[in-house]
Amino acid sequence: MKPVTNFSTGSLIGSVDLAIDKATTARIFDKTTSDLATLAQSGKPLFGIQESNAGKVVIFGGGVPVVLDGTIVGAVGASAGTVEQDIAVAEAAIAALGHQAQSSRES
Numbered sequence: 240m241k242p243v244t245n246f247s248t249g250s251l252i253g254s255v256d257l258a259i260d261k262a263t264t265a266r267i268f269d270k271t272t273s274d275l276a277t278l279a280q281s282g283k284p285l286f287g288i289q290e291s292n293a294g295k296v297v298i299f300g301g302g303v304p305v306v307l308d309g310t311i312v313g314a315v316g317a318s319a320g321t322v323e324q325d326i327a328v329a330e331a332a333i334a335a336l337g338h339q340a341q342s343s344r345e346s
Contacts, residue, residue, distance in 0.1 A: 250319035260295050261302030261325075262316030267292065269311050271341060272302035273326060301325030304341040305333050311341060 261272050268275060268288075278285040279298045289296045300322040305313040317328035333340040 254319040257297060257318035258301065258316040258325075260316065261297045261318060261329075262314040263295065263302075264292075264297045265302030265304050265314035265316065266311070268296075269304055269341075271300070271304065271326075272297050272316075273300035273322070276300065301329055303329040303333060305336070306339040306341050312338075315340075 264272050264275065270278075275285065275288065275296075276298045277283070279288050280286065289298045297316075301318050302314055302316045303326065304311045305315060315329045315332045317325040317332070319325070320328065330340040
């Protein structure tokens with residue numbers, strides 16, 4: 240699958256890679272990256288997970304799994320705004336495709 244990007248004026252170039260990595264993270268773990276952020280804190284069950292997969296795991300919001308007929312079929316990643324904005328953009332992109340975003344804590 241080829242990533243689709245929309246590079247906003249004023250965005251940091253690194254945001255493109257972050258968006259791709261957020262989508263990848265959400266899909267390989269079938270969780271929102273905001274959920275992973277909570278689970279990856281010190282003393283939590285997934286502490287240190289961001290060091291896996293060649294360090295490409297992103298543990299802050301903006302990566303959201305895509306659900307079709309109850310099955311996760313992909314993920315969307317957004318970056319360049321605040322964490323809250325990135326989550327909203329990813330969820331809006333999924334909704335625009337006519338699919339359902341996996342909400343936080345759903346998995």
